[in-house]
């Protein structure tokens with residue numbers, strides 16, 4: 001938990017420097033990033049708008065499938081600086097789709113702050129601009145991330161036992 005707190009402090013400092021004068025739209029990527037956003041946003045001391053976007057591709061599984069769009073943000077993104085708040089960057093498929101959507105809506109810029117980056121090389125070729133911590137290449141849960149739909153509420157991160 002100390003490591004997570006320190007990472008959140010560091011991410012907040014970086015965002016404070018880069019966005020204090022940009023009136024950004026911070027989009028919480030539901031569901032997983034609800035805890036990350038809940039800890040990160042109160043650390044930011046500047047004017048911003050907050051909304052959410054919901055795209056999912058893991059569902060109750062530990063392997064990703066096709067993106068399913070659930071909710072698009074109500075806030076108009078045209079001409080705005082958008083910051084996507086993510087819990088975990090795994091293969092990058094979700095982030096690629098979210099970025100494409102925001103650019104398509106006319107955002108002036110789109111960047112991503114992500115608390116956890118999974119340590120493997122099977123990524124689609126993009127990276128979040130702001131990363132908190134690296135986690136091993138295992139299915140992880142807790143701090144917003146689910147295991148078969150449960151345990152998002154755990155205050156720390158755990159790795160599923162390897163079978």
Ligand SMILES: O=P(O)(O)OC[C@H]1O[C@H](OP(=O)(O)OP(=O)(O)O)[C@H](O)[C@@H]1O
Nearest residue numbers: 030031032056057058090091092093094
């Ligand atoms: O980099 P990727 O391999 O695309 O995976 C990352 C995405 O997976 C998780 O969402 P998930 O689909 O599990 O939905 P959830 O947040 O509702 O659990 C996570 O919150 C990211 O959005």
Ligand code: HPA
Nearest residue numbers: 090138139140141145146
């Ligand atoms: O390891 C993970 N845990 C929870 N959700 C995820 N979404 C992508 N990878 C993961």
